[in-house]
Amino acid sequence: GDSVTQMEGPVTLSEEAFLTINCTYTATGYPSLFWYVQYPGEGLQLLLKATKADDKGSNKGFEATYRKETTSFHLEKGSVQVSDSAVYFCALSDLHSGGYQKVTFGIGTKLQVIP
Amino acid sequence: GAVVSQHPSRVICKSGTSVKIECRSLDFQATTMFWYRQFPKQSLMLMATSNEGSKATYEQGVEKDKFLINHASLTLSTLTVTSAHPEDSSFYICSARDMGIFQGGGETQYFGPGTRLLVL
Numbered sequence: 001g002d003s004v005t006q007m008e009g010p011v012t013l014s015e016e017a018f019l020t021i022n023c024t025y026t027a028t029g030y031p032s033l034f035w036y037v038q039y040p041g042e043g044l045q046l047l048l049k050a051t052k053a054d055d056k057g058s059n060k061g062f063e064a065t066y067r068k069e070t071t072s073f074h075l076e077k078g079s080v081q082v083s084d085s086a087v088y089f090c091a092l093s094d095l096h097s098g099g100y101q102k103v104t105f106g107i108g109t110k111l112q113v114i115p
Numbered sequence: 116g117a118v119v120s121q122h123p124s125r126v127i128c129k130s131g132t133s134v135k136i137e138c139r140s141l142d143f144q145a146t147t148m149f150w151y152r153q154f155p156k157q158s159l160m161l162m163a164t165s166n167e168g169s170k171a172t173y174e175q176g177v178e179k180d181k182f183l184i185n186h187a188s189l190t191l192s193t194l195t196v197t198s199a200h201p202e203d204s205s206f207y208i209c210s211a212r213d214m215g216i217f218q219g220g221g222e223t224q225y226f227g228p229g230t231r232l233l234v235l
Contacts, residue, residue: 036226043121043208043228044159089158093224101212103149103224105158 002027006090006106013080013113021075021109023064023090031092032101033057033066033073038087038108047075047088080113087111117143119211121227128199129235136194136230138209144189145211149224150182153206165192199234206231 006023013019025031032051036044048057053068062077073090087108096102118141128134138148146167151159163184164172171184181203183195192211196203210224 032223034223041231044210044226046223046225049223101224102161102164103210107158108156 002031002092002094002102002104004090004092004104004106006088007109008107010110010112013111015082015113015115016079017113019075019077019080019084019111021088021090021111023073023075023106025071025073025090025092027071027092027094029094031094033064034091034093034103035062035064035073035075036089036091036105038089040086044089080111082113082115085111085113117211117213117225119209119225119227121207121209121230123230124228125231125233127233127235130200131198134196134199134232136196136207136209136232138192138194138211138227140190140211140213140225143211143213145192145213146189147212148186148192149210149212150184150192150194151208151210153208153229159208162194196232199232201234204232204234 004025034049035047037047038044048059050057050066053066056065064073064075087110089108090106091103093101093103120139122137148165150162152162153159161174162177165184165186167186173179186192206229208229210226212224
């Protein structure tokens, strides 16, 4: 079955540091890839996505490139802020045997940014 | 963007009671909604897929008689936790698929803010 692997964290960075959160996946089909962010006590928000190989998703300074050859979708940001502190989930969407798109999530990586 | 709401946001109940959680798509129609459960410091686990006008499809290991799902309209799905017990305490999140948007190769699900259930 499909799976998503990402670093558990927590990842602690100083403000303005460079961020990388690794994500790799396995899928039976040709999935779309997503990063979601969850702030404390809240639900998930879509951060960015990519639907085909070599696509780059970007939003709020974050970006990730769909790498089919390495089955990866690493999340990066050049300069993090305290407000970026949250849990980040890598996910893929693939066609389920039931005919719908099923989303599979990674375990989530907690990011803590200190002033 | 598409907005999904959940109600209530937080509920505390006694063991043995039933709790209903609503999931609504506010500005789009959703033939399919999904219910997830998230344990502390863990990822989201898909519980079931809710299809408008038909029975829900449950993932392996999820008790369909305990977690009743009803998708009565294109904008509303409900999850009822029957005879709740402390081990049912969790964060329940729904998502909806916008039937008006299909991006080739994949589709986006929009998530509700979640409902935190505490069973005493």
